[in-house]
Amino acid sequence: MMSNLTGAERSKAMMIAGLGALVGLLMAIVGRNDPMGAHGWIILLFFGALFFVVGNALYAPEPTEDRAASYYDDPTKVGIILALLWAVVGMSMGVWVASQLAWPDLRFDAAWSSFGRLRPVHTSGVIFGFGGNALIATSYHIMQRTSRARMPDQISPWFVLLGFNLFCIIAASGYIMGITQSKEYAEPEWYADIWLVVVWVVYFILYIRTLARRNEPHIYVANWYYLSFILVVAILHIVNNLALPASLTGAKSYSLFSGVQDAMTQWWYGHNAVAFFLTTGFLGMLYYFLPKRAERPIYSYRLSILSFWGIVFFYIWVGSHHLHYTALPHWVQTLGMTFSIMLLVPSWASAGNALMTLNGAWHKVRDDATLRFMMVAAVFYGLSTFEGSFMAIRPVNGLSHYTDWTVGHVHSGAMGWVALITFGSIYALVPVLWRRETMYSWKAVEWHFWLALTGTVIYVFAMWNSGIIQGLMWRTYNETGTLRYSFVDSLVAMHPYYIARAFGGLLFLTGACICLWNVVMTIRHVPRVTPRLDYPTSSEAMEPAVPAAE
Amino acid sequence: MTILVILIPVTLCMGVFALAVFFWSLRNGQYEDLSGDAERILHDEDVPLQPSKTTRRPEMTKETTR
Numbered sequence: 001m002m003s004n005l006t007g008a009e010r011s012k013a014m015m016i017a018g019l020g021a022l023v024g025l026l027m028a029i030v031g032r033n034d035p036m037g038a039h040g041w042i043i044l045l046f047f048g049a050l051f052f053v054v055g056n057a058l059y060a061p062e063p064t065e066d067r068a069a070s071y072y073d074d075p076t077k078v079g080i081i082l083a084l085l086w087a088v089v090g091m092s093m094g095v096w097v098a099s100q101l102a103w104p105d106l107r108f109d110a111a112w113s114s115f116g117r118l119r120p121v122h123t124s125g126v127i128f129g130f131g132g133n134a135l136i137a138t139s140y141h142i143m144q145r146t147s148r149a150r151m152p153d154q155i156s157p158w159f160v161l162l163g164f165n166l167f168c169i170i171a172a173s174g175y176i177m178g179i180t181q182s183k184e185y186a187e188p189e190w191y192a193d194i195w196l197v198v199v200w201v202v203y204f205i206l207y208i209r210t211l212a213r214r215n216e217p218h219i220y221v222a223n224w225y226y227l228s229f230i231l232v233v234a235i236l237h238i239v240n241n242l243a244l245p246a247s248l249t250g251a252k253s254y255s256l257f258s259g260v261q262d263a264m265t266q267w268w269y270g271h272n273a274v275a276f277f278l279t280t281g282f283l284g285m286l287y288y289f290l291p292k293r294a295e296r297p298i299y300s301y302r303l304s305i306l307s308f309w310g311i312v313f314f315y316i317w318v319g320s321h322h323l324h325y326t327a328l329p330h331w332v333q334t335l336g337m338t339f340s341i342m343l344l345v346p347s348w349a350s351a352g353n354a355l356m357t358l359n360g361a362w363h364k365v366r367d368d369a370t371l372r373f374m375m376v377a378a379v380f381y382g383l384s385t386f387e388g389s390f391m392a393i394r395p396v397n398g399l400s401h402y403t404d405w406t407v408g409h410v411h412s413g414a415m416g417w418v419a420l421i422t423f424g425s426i427y428a429l430v431p432v433l434w435r436r437e438t439m440y441s442w443k444a445v446e447w448h449f450w451l452a453l454t455g456t457v458i459y460v461f462a463m464w465n466s467g468i469i470q471g472l473m474w475r476t477y478n479e480t481g482t483l484r485y486s487f488v489d490s491l492v493a494m495h496p497y498y499i500a501r502a503f504g505g506l507l508f509l510t511g512a513c514i515c516l517w518n519v520v521m522t523i524r525h526v527p528r529v530t531p532r533l534d535y536p537t538s539s540e541a542m543e544p545a546v547p548a549a550e
Numbered sequence: 551m552t553i554l555v556i557l558i559p560v561t562l563c564m565g566v567f568a569l570a571v572f573f574w575s576l577r578n579g580q581y582e583d584l585s586g587d588a589e590r591i592l593h594d595e596d597v598p599l600q601p602s603k604t605t606r607r608p609e610m611t612k613e614t615t616r
Binding site for chain 1: 583
């Protein structure tokens with residue numbers, strides 16, 4: 001991997017790693033009386049390791065081949081592996097915290113293993129670790145292929161990928177130590193937030209520079225989705241994390257806003273993180289890998305562009321639907337509710353567009369589990385966006401809010417849509433990226449598909465039942481006008497569903513482990529495809545549906 | 551609700567920026583050949599970006615005109 005870097009690039013990478021290590025050392029010294037000091041050591045270790053890895057190869061021979069004649073795929077490959085490692089870690093945490101809810105003894109009486117600390121490790125691990133790495137990796141692949149241009153340099157893609165993973169590590173280790181600013185999906189403290197801004201700005205510049213070099217006049221729609229993901233997440237992240245550190249030698253900070261003001265900012269961020277992190281980026285994946293795998297152009301390209309602009313203009317206004325029946329002014333709640341319902345139009349346009357693309361290729365969906373992953377992802381995208389619009393309606397929200405129904409809704413989106421489209425894309429991408437004939441085992445892909453689908457369905461149905469039972473129990477009054485059930489009554493009623501949920505999650509985790517194994521075996525044991533042309537060629541368009549070829 | 555004095559303008563600015571980008575894409579001729587644009591991603595043979603001496607041109611032409 002180092003052989004693709006010139007000597008000048010290696011020394012530049014060493015300098016960045018050295019600087020990072022210095023910052024880590026500084027943090028370790030000034031923060032020695034605070035958990036921030038532990039983060040300093042982690043940062044020092046991270047950059048120190050990079051420093052030595054690069055330094056070791058500093059005087060290795062310069063790259064000989066003409067680099068401009070090929071795509072730069074090394075960071076993509078590392079990103080895919082990292083995404084799968086995070087998937088296993090994040091989903092294991094999910095199964096653990098789900099089991100804690102059913103069997104509280106699984107906390108083992110330690111502070112670090114309490115539900116409140118492990119849950120954000122799960123959410124950040126799957127959203128940022130798995131989803132984020134998959135988004136970065138696939139965006140590197142797609143932006144180069146659709147622009148028919150190599151990335152402009154060799155350093156910034158690594159900076160973005162590794163810097164983002166450092167952010168994830170700081171986040172996860174911080175939660176275990178009890179560092180959190182208590183904002184859902186934005187838990188990391190001020191220094192991690194500042195670091196992410198640096199990484200994200202470099203990411204945006206890298207994307208724009210690649211597009212500027214494109215040899216293809218048109219900017220394919222997937223790029224628009226990825227760009228909106230990068231740009232909007234940056235703005236949301238900055239505004240929601242405006243906070244004043246209590247001191248520069250400690251992790252604790254205080255938000256600039258308080259009370260319902262802070263809640264509004266948080267959900268303006270929170271829902272748009274769902275929109276621009278968990279939706280648009282993954283739609284970019286869908287719009288590239290689905291047509292590629294089905295070997296058919298998208299059903300209506302015009303519609304894909306229309307739904308993009310629809311999502312861009314509608315999504316940003318819906319955050320206040322998280323604060324129905326709160327101190328938030330009524331008209332702001334209504335605004336969020338209205339836009340949430342309008343949002344169904346561009347959402348279903350994308351879901352329908354994906355399914356219509358498969359019209360005429362259903363035999364491929366039958367034979368090819370990879371394509372089936374994408375098809376089911378599109379179905380779940382349609383289902384969960386409908387559910388989301390429905391739950392944003394104020395009276396419905398009165399029943400669903402604060403119950404497990406919300407958890408079920410989130411997971412039908414996160415497992416059914418986000419994870420399935422990612423796994424589908426990974427199975428489509430890995431043979432192309434490593435230039436292998438096929439995946440190591442298509443049977444394992446089939447197993448993964450059915451495990452993931454069964455796990456998701458069990459999870460979502462368990463949470464629907466549990467959530468609606470909870471919601472109804474909490475609003476049941478007896479003749480004297482007092483509440484019929486205590487909170488503990490509803491907790492007891494949920495117990496069987498919590499066991500079912502943990503089991504569904506376990507199936508899903510098993511699938512992810514199979515995926516990691518399959519990818520590693522593909523890299524190690526499947527013979528290389530000899531490129532038919534002298535220059536690097538991708539056989540993407542001619543990639544056979546995997547099982548059909550067996 | 552002083553926060554809305556920040557959030558609504560920020561959100562509106564993002565919307566206006568998106569609108570500006572949309573008009574740029576319109577003027578730039580991004581939407582002139584939609585079916586071709588959708589089709590072209592399917593047959594990319596990793597055409598060399600800067601044909602160098604080592605690339606075998608004839609074979610490439612054969613491939614792309616297929």
